[in-house]
Amino acid sequence: MxxxxxxxxxxxxxxxxxxxxAVYGVDFELTGTLYAALVLSPVPSGRIIGIDTSAAAAQAGVRAVVTAEDAPDLRSGLALDDEPLFASDTVHYEGEPIAAVVADSLKAARRAVSDVIVNIEESPPVASLEAALTEGAPLVHENWETFAPVPGLPEWPRQGNVVGEMTADPGGVDEAFAGADHIVEDVFVADRQYQAYLEPKSATAIYEEDRYTIHVSHQYPWNVRSRTARALGVNPSRIRVIGHHMGGGFGARLDVGLEPYAALLARLVRAPVKLVFDRSEDLLTCNSRENAIIRIRSGVMNDGRIVAREFLCDMDCGAYATDTVFLISIPIFLAGSVYEVPSTRVVARAVYTNTTPTGAFRGVSGTYLNFALERHTDNLANTIAMDRREFRIRNLMDDGHRMLNGQILTDAGIMRTAFAEVEAVAPWADMGKGPNRGVGMAATLWLTNxxxxxxxxxxxxxxxxxxxxxxxxxxxxxxxxxxxxxxxxxxxxxxxxxxxxxxxxxxxxxxxxxxxxxxxxxxxxxxxxxxxxxxxxxxxxxxxxxxxxxxxxxxxxxxxxxxxxxxxxxxxxxxxxxxxxxxxxxxxxxxxATPTPKYDPDTAVGLLFPTFPTPTYHVHIAEVEVDPDTGLVTVLRYVVVQEVGKAITPEGVIGQIQGGVAQGIGYALYEGLQIGEDGRYRQRTLEAYRVPIALDVPRVEAVLLEHPDEEGPHGAKGAAEPPIVPVAAAIGNAIADATGGAINRIPITPEDVLDALAENRED
Amino acid sequence: MSAEFSMTVNGRTVTVDVAADETLLHVLRDELLLTGAKEGCDEGECGACTVLVDGKPVDSCIYPAPAAAGRTVSTIEGLVGSDGSLTPIQRAFVDGFAVQCGFCTPGFVMTLTALIEENSKPTERDIREALSGNLCRCTGYSTIIDAVLTATEERS
The missing domain is CATH 3.30.365.10 (Aldehyde oxidase/xanthine dehydrogenase, molybdopterin binding domain)
Incomplete structure (x- = not known):
């Protein structure tokens, strides 16, 4: 052949x-398995006065009730060692594990969980980014200074509730602003997004010959190994991780979840232990995509040139640092790329709050960063009354583009080809015509891990x-x-x-x-x-x-x-x-392993994720119709042009584009995971947290732009993650076009659409 | 309170003795070891647990097991022919790249099996409406809808 x-x-x-x-992690069973359930903190913030496990331990079928006293006295994390297995004296978010019950059946374990009496003296939670960053705000972790970076990672700027700060300021930015014809400033806000993979998290562990074997459905078994080892204080080689079929992940199965608990419990009861979350536990504790606030200001000239930019972003990492201190590096790859902006300052912060720790979700941080950048791009074009597509082409980067980290994109000019391909499939002049209709574009680059x-x-x-x-x-x-x-x-x-x-x-x-x-x-x-x-x-x-x-x-x-x-x-x-x-x-x-691209380490402080290797290039266009009575949005047409290096399996890549866009439509229109003033999630089930159904998603059109990469097998680059990145921006721009009003929040709710229509009528 | 009752599962009569408040999903998975139906939400939202009771799709995670007494239950494991061959819907899912992580797939296949039993030539709109109780987080639904259209075209 x-x-x-x-x-x-x-x-x-x-x-x-x-x-x-197919046997998924949650289907996997070992002979003689006992079942466990976790006691999760019912409150977002407080001091634990006492834990009474006696009633639970006395229940029929219960084998053990385990608390922090039975676990190693250690804190660990992906970047910062700040998280214990079980809370001992204070709780920092609703859903934080306090204890575990092991029993003969899952039913018995779950029943006994409600018999563990936890006496907590509640304190007012730091429930939002604004609250955490207010002068004199209570500290989420009073002992934050005692937390150390994981071995091998250098220290970075952090202070109080700000667990990480990344600054890139090349100098001369204020002077560049002073010479601009117009200065445009926008603020964008994004809610959290829950990965909502169909298979809830689980782990099955057995302890034999002084080693732990853990059966998982997990994206990153080697990380389970190292993170479980550090949580338990043993060498990585004492952990064996075996993967089974996986019911989705989208980033939520990159850090450890239930695995260290299952391992610890298996050792304590000397039997295989299976730990399974139900959906509400899974949603409550999942490292969802972080909520964020972005402030962006650009100077633009009447001839269409962007001459200066300031990009400020605060990301909510929740009660523990997780990977967000890495994610604060991402803005410097996006804020000054796609379009040439000669002078750009970026400050991004990861912030502790008394909420569930956030984490990786497909297109990490890129979804809302791109939303802010591309909504702002539309506003810049509109300010100087230039066509939005023409404005983009006018400012497009070319081969040899230098990113803010000093990394050179030798082939960035492929972006022009991508814009031309979009025009060939979905001509700008023909899209979004008719009452209550609009068209929006968004472009981005993305990395291959x-x-x-x-x-x-x-x-x-x-x-x-x-x-x-x-x-x-x-x-x-x-x-x-x-x-x-x-x-x-x-x-x-x-x-x-x-x-x-x-x-x-x-x-x-x-x-x-x-x-x-x-x-x-x-x-x-x-x-x-x-x-x-x-x-x-x-x-x-x-x-x-x-x-x-x-x-x-x-x-x-x-x-x-x-x-x-x-x-x-x-x-x-x-x-x-x-x-x-x-x-x-x-x-x-x-x-x-991909060699680290050349970059200039002096361009930024706190840059823990310093380069954007093997970049790919993406242009999306969306056509929408808004219902002026209900505010409901219909996505009429959606086209993706994606540079893929080489498509090894074209149908597979197209499937990733269709699925990624569907998740992006959910993010743009339905999927807000919101935090109340009480620090609790408002959406707590898949009924309240609405992911797109078959009626919500159009047939996504995909054009694969092949442009083989020298290092990739047959020229292939990464393809699956990025299709989600520009979706909220393209749809947001289309809705703003249809309504004539401001669209500055994700998700864009029917109320937001009606407000935008009303705002336009007032103008 | 326990309940002992019989039902027909994939053509075989089975008698089970379970707690009266047990769900059909747990009986299928834990008693009968039919793990093709999945528990995705335990609240009838995601459709991963869909099985057919007397030919109608139900969310087995909220269907009381004793209510299946005397009824006919079909699960994904019962669809394949005695020679192991796939049904046209299953075949079209495999050939049409309609399976990614696959956790939702058994539920989709059961819902669609009931649909084409009732309506042998569903339109795209019919299919999208029939699937409104089944969540897929991977595919964006297009390949699934195309798989049904392919399967029903080949049937007719």
Whole structure:
């Protein structure tokens, strides 16, 4: 066969999934399993006076009730060691674990949870960014100075409730503002967004031979290993993590969740322990996308040039730092890119509040940063009465664009091609015409996560190819299709003859997880590295079998054949079988991690995530209609032009675009996870928290712009994460166009639409 | 309070003895070890637990198990033919890239199986309305809708 890369091949894991046979983390059971449930803080802030576990412990079927006293006295985290397993003297958010119950059945464990009596002296919560940043605000953590960065990470600016501050100020910004014809200032606010994967979180652990084995459905088993090890105070090699099918994640399964608890409990009760969240527990404790406030000010000239910018962003990390201190680096990659802005100052802060810790969600922070930047871009164009598309083209970056971190984008000019492709499919002049209709555009760049990956390839005696990798299949098909196809092409075999392992940290080399669209790019590249070694071995073994020199044979169509004599050939099965006893099994390994792009570390302070590797380029256009009576928004048409390097599986990439846009539509229009003044979530179920249904999402049109990357396997870059990034901006711009009013909040509710219409009538 | 009753599950009569307030989903998953139906929300919102009772799709997570007494229950495990072959809907899901993480898939397939039983040529609008109780967080629904259109075109 002529190779499977670039073709849409059958997705092999779809069969067990459509039959209901696939075993997800929550379906997995070990013999003799006990079940656990967590006691979660009912209040967002307060001092624990006492915990009475006696009534719970006396319940039928209860094996153990565990509190902070039974856990290692440690704090740990992704960036800052600030989070204990169980709260002991104070609680910092509603939902913070206080105790755990282990029982014979899940029902018994959940019943006993309500019998654990926790006496808390409540204190007023710091419930919002504004409250946390007010002069003299109460400290979420009075002992914040005692928290240390995780080993290997340098200190960064932090003070009180501000757990991280990133500043990039190149100088001369105020002078540039002074020379501007107009200065436009906007404030944007975004609510939280809950990942709402369909499979709630769970973990099953067993403790044997002084080691912990944890069964998960997780995006990043190696992070489960290291984070569980640090939470329990043991070496990482004492933790083994085994992955199962995963019911979505979208970022929420990147940090640890229930795994350290399951591991600790399994040791304490000396039996397998399964811990499962119900949906309301899952929503309450999930590291949702952070809420944020963005203040953006730009100087613009009458001829359309943007000459100065200030970009200030506050992100709510909740009660613990999690990964938000990394995310405050993201604005410097976006605020001065896509459009040339010669002079830009950026200050971004991560802020503690008495709310659930936030964290990674597909398009981390990019969704609201792009919303702010592209809504503001429309406002700049409108200020100087220039067409919004023309204004964008006027300011577009080109090859050699220098980002605010000093990193050079050698191929940024592809963005012009992307704008032209959009125009070809959805001409600007034809979109958004008619009463109550509007059109909006948004463009962004996004990264491909650089984290390392490793692959071992083995040619089996029946001619099938084993791919031993720790990569996790989150649902995108990056493993089920992409990695499998790339591996198949190494030997010219059918992808159906490629067998890929599930993650097991005892078996494979480190894998950086299903995050940031890295799997096809990084693991695919590791496959190619391993393939080079394996092909060499296969050629040598095949030549020996054919009685030829290695230089005179070649691999193709499942055979090794003599060059120029296609009928003198042996099957890969014959080669592998014979080699077994001649030279041993045919096995080769490959590793890859993206080299850090060159950048200038002096451009910013507090830059913990310093570069934006393997960037991709994106332009979206949306056409909407608003109902002037109800304020409801219908997305009539949505077009994505996405630069992908090379599409290994085109249908797979299109599926990521359609799904990412659907999540973006939810974010733009429905999905506000809001915090009341009492510090509690207002939406607490999937009924109250509304994700898009089939009636809400149009047929998304996707154009894949191929532009092969030198480092990627067959030129592939990341593709799955970024389609969500520009959606709220494109829709927000379209609604602003349709209504003639300001759209400055995410989600854009029917009330916001009616307000915007009323504002326009007043003008 | 416990309840002992019989029902037909995927063509076999089964008798179970469970707590009277037990849901059909837990009986299927925990007693009968049919784990194809998933628990996504436990409140009848997400549709991942959809099974057919007397041919009608129900959210088995909020369906009291004893209410299934004497009835016919179909789950995803019962759809495939005796030779293991997929139904046209299942086939179209696989071929049409309508499965990503797949956790919602059994529920979608059951809802759609009931739909085309009632309406062999559903329009796109019919399909979207029938699916209003099934959440998919991965696909954006387009491939699923196309899979149904493909399956019903091939049937006719």
């Amino acid at each position: 002529s190779g499977s890369v670039g073709k849409s091949v059958p997705r092999l894991d779809a069969e067990p999934k459509v039959r209901g046979e 650089p984290a390392p990956g490793q692959v071992t390839l083995k040619l089996d005696v029946d001619g099938t190819l084993g791919v031993i990798t720790g990569a996790s299949e989150i649902g995108t098909g990056a493993v089920a299709m992409g990695v499998r196809q790339i591996a198949a092409d190494e030997l010219g075999i059918d992808p159906r003859d490629v067998i890929v392992t599930m993650p097991d940290t005892d078996v494979q080399g480190h894998d950086g997880g299903a995050q940031g669209s890295r799997t096809t790019h990084i693991v695919g590249r590791a496959v190619r590295e391993a393939g080079t070694g394996l092909r060499e071995q296969v050629v040598r073994a095949g030549a020996r079998l054919l009685g030829e020199l290695p230089d005179d044979v070649e691999i193709g169509d499942g055979h090794v054949s003599v060059k120029g004599e296609w009928n003198r050939r042996v099957t890969l099965a014959e080669v592998a079988t014979q080699a077994l006893y001649d030279v041993g099994p045919l096995v080769a390994s490959g590793s890859y």
